[in-house]
Amino acid sequence: MTWAPLRIIHCVRSPIGGIFRHICDLAAAQSDAGHAVGIVFDSSTGGRFDLARLDSLSDKLTLGIGRFPMRRHLGIQDAKAAGALYRHVRNINPDILHGHGAKGGAYARTIGTLLRMKGRNVTRVYTPHGGSLHYDPHRLEGYVYHRLERILERMSDAIVFVSDYEAAAYQSKVGTPNIAYRVVYNGLRPEEFSPLGDVEDAADFVFVGMLRDLKGPDLFIEGLYNTKLKTGRTPTARIFGEGPDEARYRALVETYGLSDKVTFMGASPARTAMAAGRTLVVPSRAEAMPYIVLEAVAAERPLIATRVGGIPEIFGKHARRLIDPGNVAQLTAAMVAALDNPARMADEARTLRKCLSETYTVDLMHDRITSLYRTVRGEQAADPLAPGNMASIRQAEAARPAYVGSGQKE
Template sequence: MTTTPMRIVHCVRSPIGGIFRHIRDLAIAQTEAGHDVGLICDSSTGSAYDNRLLDQLRPKLTLGVARFPMQRQLTIQDLTATLALYRHIRDLAPDILHGHGAKGGAYARLIGSVLRLGGRNIVRVYSPHGGSLHYHPNRFEGRVYHTLERLLGRLTDGLIFVSDYEAAAYESKVGRPKALSRIVYNGLTPEEFTPVEVGEEAADFVYIGMLRDLKGPDLFIEALYNIRLSTGTAPRAHIVGEGPDEHRYRKMVEKFGLERAVTFHGALPAREAFKLARTVVVPSRAEAMPYIILETVAAERPLIATRVGGIPEIFGRYANRLVEPGHIGKLTLAMDGALENPERMAAEARELRSCLAETFSTELMNDRITTLYQELQGNTPAEETPSLGTESVSARAPRQAVYARSSNR
């Protein structure tokens, strides 16, 4: 596809985890397509591992990587940060200002709107990546953030959702989008579809993800303890990741007497983490479209995951294998079943992988997003877009209730 070169700036608060993986893949693909791309993110977030990934990306972006202090919650410091970001974005003169996550989306749309008032022709695009949509609409924080999303919706030219679930959550909690909207699945590179083999010395289970309750590592630890209570032996397990609640999870492991069975690691590349254990466990309480699920399925690793967010869309006709989120008894049964029947787990992993490549690719992801940019600039005929109401749900999986079980953790 031949496109007119664009100046594209991505804005995100926290350059970690799946959201940064998405931006990194997208920015690299856009750069390789001949566009000038830049990234703006928080200066205080990220471990040594995350910062190495950011440093690797920096020389590839012609508009550079800029870091400013950005608070997670709404604070008075946001005013200072907004002014600094405004000056930087103004000088970059982007054609596309693409905000990711609640905070990045707010900065991008507010600053883009001010620049438009000054005569700049800037397209304002927003990708929630879960973000404020994880909050329950009947709780105070949910009401605040969803009201802000409704107000910012008036300053939005394009909306990109990473799953049918996320689109449904937006419509239910915020309202029907007025902006041109697309559902664009996260994508993987061709080399990520090479199966990962593990050795005889591999542990039984590995948790891979951020160390915070929303992702469920506490449930993972408790399930290991339950198996030890019922069998007399604790499964060997690894916990891979970093996050604000790591100290509490280490205390849980000590409290349950699992120190000899559980090993904590920092962040690792997913395909290295896969080699640590025979089965990957992702016990999330809420998700949008998690990369770790895609990476695990593509690597043909046995997987236990919960029925949240866009995960059923990945599993498709195999969605009945998913575990109810937040249900420690069912998670324990699933992990116990994996120990008893590894051959079944391996066969299920092969089945899942066989139907993933065509739908979840970086090439398709980049093409769909770039096409949306062009449409918003008026450079191509508008693509026929399905409604984001109930009739637009993917046939691959039934729509779920859009309220996250544990939205304020």
């Protein structure tokens, strides 16, 4: 007995960062498993690096790549974009419409519902990736977005959360889902579970991520300046990434007199970027389940990170090493300590790697998400002895429980 292949469309607004890596990895794994897969996303955003990654997957995306204007915030233009996107998806006739992020999730679930009204058997799945869950529920913007999430849940068949933190945030800000839901960690490829050495001229510190305040590049730069004041030595640093606030961060570097020590490198593969600095700094103000932290731990990179989102879940019993988000004093102290004792940082990185669960793999991520599609659609389970089917899913379930809409563990 084998699974019948599915027709799967992934929808996201901005093709950049960890959310897009998640989609590309998932789409590639689903294609390798025999499914027909396509991706739709915004036509006005996306960096060269991420779009090049997508180009490398073009042969696997048999349902194609669609680009449509998708604004970040709600507006009247959404209606026109939704119409064009609806016609594109309708003609593909997917079995699964999987929306990622707040805007991608809104488009996917709305269009999926319209197709259901037309008699199509479309399963509507949503993964927040943080998104609207980062907003303060006590502020007007957060209140509006969280109420919209509750409304959109009625047009959903399942939700996939990438961390226990994200699931808890949804329950506290939106409410306990009344539909099937499951926690599925982001996954790494096998080659990413190998130690990574430094490049010959590695900087003291490296930042890798989107250049926007949510990820904390401004805090990183301020920490460098404070480290200079405390030690009398200006540390060297490299900043990898693209984003809307790059010009402001460049100006901040110049204001602090760090221009000769800090280099903006643009976007680059994570392992290449991490090797360019002796210690990776992740000063995020908010996260869901950041790939860069998983990648750093798997590669045994010395790491300074904040206690946000799913990062404590990665660190496990070593979560005490994390610093408070937005606390520049703690960040500076950690950076000074890293300069003073690199041997201890390397030892902590090796210890942390030993605690990283082997369930953080692309194969298990794919198996658990695709098996959720099947469950929601009411399809019959495959032969458990069939390669790549239920055996690996059972291993994942034994390692950590998933959650369903009733609040009970599977």
